[in-house]
Amino acid sequence: MPGAGSTALAELDRIADRDGTVLSAWAGPTDGSTWLTRLPDAVHHAASTLKLPLAVAVLGAVETGRLDADSPVLVRAEFSSVVGDRPYSLTAEYDNDDEPWERLGDSVPVRWLVERSLGRSSNLATNLL
Template sequence: MSFLEGALDGTPGLVSVSLGRLGAPPAYTRSPDAPHYAASTMKVAVLVALHRAADAGLLDLDAPVPVVNDFASVGGSRYTCDPGYDNEDEVWRRLGSSAPARWLARRMIVRSSNLATNLLIGLIGLPAVAGAWRAAGATGSVTARGIEDPVDLDNTVTAADLARLLGGIATGSVAEPASCTEMLDVLAAQEDLAIEVPGGARVAQKSGWVTGVRHAAGVVLPAGEPPYVLAVCTTGAPDGVIARLSRLAWDARKELL
């Protein structure tokens, strides 16, 4: 996998990578445990926590959830989300009404809805999200607050942990098999295709971005070939790094051990 190292020579900023066959140790890593601001990749942990709660009988994914824009800060105050900072309008159109948790979860991933994310965190609680990270074997990722909570705490991820989390969904180890299948289908419907592969191969992925930060993690499922997991976190790197690495990983997929 040395060609991947050469592909990043001279790239400014911090680029973290974890690449390997599904269910196997990574074949290539680069700063895999370096912490990055999470951006929207933390929404995968919220998704897993939601399904784990449903698996445990703690909630019904089809029960209505009030759609409000008023949230408890971990600092003890209240805060709201800015609709201009969101990528998704459908959830906002239901403000003052309700929506099923399952539908909110899909909008959280497919269109990266911030409002849906906070509604679901309010439903299950941050300790449940921490439990999802632990179930995946994560060691350095923290979901400390909801989106836009003004408290001075950051949500952080590592490439290694994102690979573990996505891999855990694809192998059915972080929740019940039916829940993992459903989560994989939702991730495969994400509209921001940060991990690019040719030929229409299925990719279950989640991306995240804010100014200066761009991440993506996903499971690539080529037809008739073994699947693999790719997670890339970039801070201060130029645009195009994830697309370039995803194409290189695709070209080298048969060499993965």
């Protein structure tokens, strides 16, 4: 796939330049060989690497009836931590999307959080999912 990989990398470069973002990518078959890679050593927040798989899991739960896409979720910025009883908090400065922060204390539907997580790369929406 050399031609397709070059085209894909050029498009990723164009998007990253246009949006001023750090955009990493890897593509290849399940045997682990690489078709293309872009900025493989760039550092990204864990939430950024989990957004798509999380959305797939949420939408799968909606499709199988285990979750209603219109279920309300309370927007909050403090979460339970895996480290003891200490809470974990997010701050708006490290997020790409202001809108979830403007809704702190309100309830929003699951589908809205998925859209914000993927469409605006919202870390808060991702954590809420």
